[in-house]
Amino acid sequence: MIILETHLPDLKLIEPAVFGDHRGFFMESYNEKTYQKHGIMQTFIQDNHSLSVEAGVLRGLHYQLHPQAQTKLVRCTAGSIYDVVVDIRKGSPTYGQWQGFILSAANKRQLLVPQGFAHGFCTLVPNCEVMYKVDALYSPDHDRGIAWNDPTLGIDWPTSAPILSDKDTKHPMLTDAEHNFIYKG
């Protein structure tokens, strides 16, 4: 397993070890001891799985407030997505900056999205399945979002006319969004 550093502090891109043979492949998608050896100390307590049927489905940008803030370990197990995170930690040297990554069933890359980041993705092909572990339970009362098309963020999404949930059409811009994350350095 290899950890690739990113432009945003604490955000990690992970390339798991994949053992291919004539049958296909085997990989550990999570191993507590191995991940802890690489500094990923979170205790994951919920697994999520979504299917997006069409290309151009955009889910995001989402986060949960403290005390239900979530670290997410995200991967794409079918198809290919453009996965985007935005640093919304007050005092962070990269506050308001975003970075995007292609996660796919083929590249098997995982993104460790720390607490204090808004997260979203856009599907690049039909029938994308995304699976992710989180270290705090889902809490609708703490669930928040930022507009995917906030012009101050300027995210370069693969489409300008995505397929959205009703909820995702109504999020505020970052400057108006409620967020209570502090960058700890």
Ligand SMILES: Cc1cn([C@H]2C[C@H](O)[C@@H](COP(=O)(O)OP(=O)(O)O[C@H]3O[C@@H](C)C(=O)[C@@H](O)[C@H]3O)O2)c(=O)[nH]c1=O
């Ligand atoms: C996120 C979530 C949703 N739900 C329910 C609420 C709702 O009825 C239905 C669909 O929820 P949503 O529309 O919020 O699903 P979705 O838009 O896929 O939300 C997800 O988007 C990505 C980008 C993330 O980062 C995730 O943390 C999560 O926010 O599933 C749960 O029961 N548990 C959960 O953990």
